[in-house]
Amino acid sequence: MEPFERIVTDHGPVVLRVCRAVLGPDDAEDAWAETFLAAMRAYPDLPPGANVQAWLVTIAHRKAIDMLRANRRRALPVGDVPERPAETGRPDAWDGDLWNALRALPERQRAAVAYHYLAGLPYREIAAITGGTPDAARRAAADGIRKLRGTYPARPADQTGADR
Amino acid sequence: MTTTSGTPEERLLASLPAHDPAALDRLRARLAERAERSGLLDVAYRTVDTPVGSLLLAATERGLVRVAFAVQDHEAVLADLAERVSPRILAAPARLDAAGRQLDEYFAGRRTRFDLPLDLALAKGFRREVLAQLPRIAYGSTESYARVAAAAGSPRAVRAVGTACATNPLPLVIPCHRVVRSDGSAGGYAGGAAAKHHLLALEAAA
Numbered sequence: 001m002e003p004f005e006r007i008v009t010d011h012g013p014v015v016l017r018v019c020r021a022v023l024g025p026d027d028a029e030d031a032w033a034e035t036f037l038a039a040m041r042a043y044p045d046l047p048p049g050a051n052v053q054a055w056l057v058t059i060a061h062r063k064a065i066d067m068l069r070a071n072r073r074r075a076l077p078v079g080d081v082p083e084r085p086a087e088t089g090r091p092d093a094w095d096g097d098l099w100n101a102l103r104a105l106p107e108r109q110r111a112a113v114a115y116h117y118l119a120g121l122p123y124r125e126i127a128a129i130t131g132g133t134p135d136a137a138r139r140a141a142a143d144g145i146r147k148l149r150g151t152y153p154a155r156p157a158d159q160t161g162a163d164r
Numbered sequence: 165m166t167t168t169s170g171t172p173e174e175r176l177l178a179s180l181p182a183h184d185p186a187a188l189d190r191l192r193a194r195l196a197e198r199a200e201r202s203g204l205l206d207v208a209y210r211t212v213d214t215p216v217g218s219l220l221l222a223a224t225e226r227g228l229v230r231v232a233f234a235v236q237d238h239e240a241v242l243a244d245l246a247e248r249v250s251p252r253i254l255a256a257p258a259r260l261d262a263a264g265r266q267l268d269e270y271f272a273g274r275r276t277r278f279d280l281p282l283d284l285a286l287a288k289g290f291r292r293e294v295l296a297q298l299p300r301i302a303y304g305s306t307e308s309y310a311r312v313a314a315a316a317g318s319p320r321a322v323r324a325v326g327t328a329c330a331t332n333p334l335p336l337v338i339p340c341h342r343v344v345r346s347d348g349s350a351g352g353y354a355g356g357a358a359a360k361h362h363l364l365a366l367e368a369a370a
Contacts, residue, residue: 001246001247001251002243002246002251003207003242003243003245003246003251003253004246004251004252004253004254005209005242005253005254006193006242008254012188012191012192013182013183013184013188013241016184016188017180017181017182018193020180021177021180029187029190029191029194032191033191033194033195035200036191036195036370037195037198037202037361040195040199040204040252040254041202041204043251043252044250044252049250061281075238092180093179094179094180097179098177098179098180111283113173113177117171117173117174117177118177118180145173145176149176152176
């Protein structure tokens with residue numbers, strides 16, 4: 001069995017990206033820490049040959065659901081939340097426009113987009129994590145991407161590849 | 165920087181950074197601290213730079229469990245710890261603060277003995293008995309493999325003493341470098357012959 005440090009090195013960046021896409025800048029780091037702490041607790045019992053990335057995303061999904069629920073319990077009506085400015089001050093920063101677009105998606109679509117397009121999980125694995133069928137997971141991801149395209153149009157530089 | 169590589173969906177999500185080293189450093193420190201507080205950090209490790217190269221230091225909750233030279237391959241040593249002690253291993257320097265400080269003092273010639281809790285989980289049987297003999301060899305002096313064998317109660321086990329020294333999980337701290345051949349030559353060392361000479365010269369000069 002590999003040292004857990006290796007698991008953190010190999011999968012920490014992707015899990016952070018997934019947590020950010022699902023939960024946004026305020027809660028992503030808490031979810032990451034909760035995920036890896038729970039994973040470290042369970043790690044010695046992980047069966048040999050298990051898909052470590054899918055296992056971590058499964059744990060992160062449960063943590064994200066807990067946090068979204070907790071947020072809803074103390075939630076303000078959505079209309080009262082001010083538009084969040086980009087924290088880095090750059091117009092292309094993810095925690096500005098992209099997160100605003102992701103946040104507007106239904107949770108199921110946001111999860112399907114993150115788990116498929118960021119973590120690279122097949123729809124069969126995503127269905128096992130989120131419930132429902134692989135086809136439903138595929139539709140959720142496709143619907144999510146379509147909506148993102150509408151609300152978060154790619155910038156000219158994204159199409160030409162020009163550096164900024 | 166944006167890029168045209170990847171699928172349209174990947175480009176759409178490209179502003180989410182794939183690598184964010186500053187955030188991950190912060191998160192790893194937080195994980196190490198929480199794992200320690202939750203009693204989940206079975207093995208903490210760090211590396212320190214010394215005159216005999218980079219040393220890996222690893223400790224359980226009981227004490228220092230492993231010191232390893234770069235020539236022993238730190239990745240392989242961590243894999244061995246995962247196998248023989250626990251896979252719940254993190255780079256977590258706080259638990260090794262005292263060990264790192266005492267090694268600094270030792271290499272500066274300001275420390276002649278280590279005062280650290282030790283975990284001898286990686287040494288079994290006769291090898292462990294041999295290691296228990298070594299701290300009595302004073303700083304700056306040496307003893308032959310044959311004498312250590314006699315002191316351990318098995319005068320004919322000279323070769324086994326050599327093996328116990330070669331597999332010492334805590335070199336430097338348990339001073340196997342002070343065990344030399346009967347003809348006065350240094351003999352082998354897990355950290356390499358040059359490292360052994362360096363340590364013997366350091367202690368002779370102090």
